[in-house]
Amino acid sequence: MYKFVIKGGKPLKGKVRVSGSKNASLPIIFAAILTEDAVISNVPDLRDTRTAISLLTDMGFEAEFEGNRLKVAKGTNIKTEADYELVRTMRASVLTLGPLLARFGKARVSLPGGCAIGARPVDLHLKALSKLGADIRIEHGYINAVAPGGLKGAEVVFDFPTVGGTENLLMAAVLAKGKTVIRNAAKEPEIVDLACALRKAGAVIEGEGTDTIEVEGVESIGTIDYTVMPDRIEAGTFVACVAAAGGELVIEEFPYDVLGAVIDKFKDAGVTIEKVDEMTVFVKSNGRLVGTDITTEVYPGFPTDMQAQFMAAMCLADGVSIIKETIFENRFQHVLELQRLGADIKIEGNTAVVRGVEKLIGAKVMATDLRASASLVVAGLAAENTTEIYRIYHLERGYENLEKKLSALGADIERVKSDRPY
Ligand code: EPZ
Secondary structure, three states: OEEEEEEOOOOEEEEEEOOEOHHHHHHHHHHHHHOOEEEEEOOOOOHHHHHHHHHHHHHOOEEEEEOOEEEEEOOOOOOOEEOHHHHHHOHHHHHHHHHHHHHHOEEEEEOOOOEOOEOOOOHHHHHHHHHOOOEEEEEOOEEEEEOOOOOEOOEEEOOOOOHHHHHHHHHHHHOOEOEEEEEOOOOOHHHHHHHHHHHHOOOEEEOOOOOEEEEEOOOOOOOEEEEOOEOHHHHHHHHHHHHHHOEEEEEEOOOHHHOHHHHHHHHHOOOEEEEEEOOEEEEEEOOOOEOOOEEEOOOOOEOHHHHHHHHHHHOOOEOEEEEEOOOOOOOOHHHHHHHHOOOEEEEEOOEEEEEOOOOOEOOEEEOOOHHHHHHHHHHHHHOEOEEEEEOOOOHHHOOOOHHHHHHOOOOEEEEEEOOOOO
């Protein structure tokens, strides 16, 4: 087990490059199941992407992951299963369901359990795939799905614009017979990236990024050869780091056009964010911010994956910030840990009221989930003295070499073996 040790209070300075998007890579990696082979570039080297690759190799695919480039080739007898041990570590494994059903007409995928931020059921995924003719049963904690005659295109209306549900259905529809119309589809940029990757391989898709996606099923698709978009949440996390710790950064591979809500809110809070060119921004902050309210929404609203990091930056802002979480029912795990650093936060239902304090004081804190751990890094960089963040395996699911990137920007942060059994 490892922990981060951060000696806070140092402003950040320098240039950093955003890695490829975790949440775009995962569905595109699983889309490789739909075809004979895939070459996917700019895949971040993370616990989650390595879990996704293990799932493919466990099924019998050949995979080679070197220097952020993933090559996938179809192996011999493919096992159309995603087993409990791997699904347990990463809920996004449920995204194997659609591609397996579409390509092989059957799938046995462990039901993802709950997770720290909420129950996160997959009922909408299953309902949608059933509409395409899949017969789906839950037995002994597994999703058993068959579509003996192949999937047939249909019109599906999601009760909620689920990101994963849209991705699962989109991948299934690519090889279904006939036309599928997905209504109330999620509009997240990662879905647009997946659709672009599939279209490049020969899928017939229209409307991605809007709430209605139309797919004309095809017999098969060719090689997926695609470069994944930059990670908008990692990009936003760097803005939160410099907002809280102060300093100035040049951030490269910054997907400016898909971060509108985040940029606006940090500007409202007093952070300078200027576009240098299409994919580069200059960010400056004197570390003293103005309390700013946010409500998390589906895209293009303020992303729930940036809520914890924004909250950490607001702990030191002048005034009050009202932070409302509308996507997940339990995404305030970081509050208790931020309070250990001296933050003044009160939770009322799905709303956190953050009153800015003069300073945060370093302490031992515990990461509980991916973005909660990122918020503790943000706070630790701004806090006085030393902050030790335990269980950083949560963080390493979604951030590539974060401590190295921050050290190169002047932060005093080290990844060391934990002195505790966690
Ligand atoms: C994706 O999760 C992301 N993960 C999450 O990022 C992100 O927070 C989330 O979208 C929302 O933007 C990946 O892309 C791998 P949802 P997903 O289906 O697909 C409910 C991170 O930090 N729901 O849009 O699971 C669900 O419980 C991760 O990188 C159902 O009720 O999100 C939740 O309340 C965390 N039934 C809401 O919808 C379903 O069948 C949003 O879920 C599906 C979802």
